[in-house]
Amino acid sequence: MSESGKSKGWLVISFGILVLTIVYVVFQPPQNTEVLPRKIDPEVMGALEQSTATETTAGPGRYIDNPDAIAAGKAEYETHCAACHLSDARGAIGPNLRKRLKFGSTPEKIYKSIEKGRPAGMPAFGKQLSNDKISKIIAYIESLR
Structure with a gap:
């Protein structure tokens, strides 16, 4: 077979x-025919708003200024954090936690750093520490500032 015969075959x-792709796209029925949202039940909407409000008050900074939580956070800090950040949180291997932090100093950013870890050495503690314990550690760190 000549070169032009091979080219025509591929063409x-x-x-x-x-052609088959176009036919498939044109005649394929849509997977989701319901485009408009359903009416939201007011009871469900109220529960959603209430849970959102609870999450706001139950965020990572919820224990700041709570002496019992700060004491519990200090104990957790000594166990999990002091090896790198020192007991006084002034930093050794890890950064000084009493100053502005590279990845953010808000309770939410500190929470993310503890939970997920950070590049260049900060391990993730999300599987070892509960959300509550991380929030108490944050309260302790904030009490040092």
């Missing part, structure tokens, strides 16, 4: 694939 195959 026919390519054209056939293109």
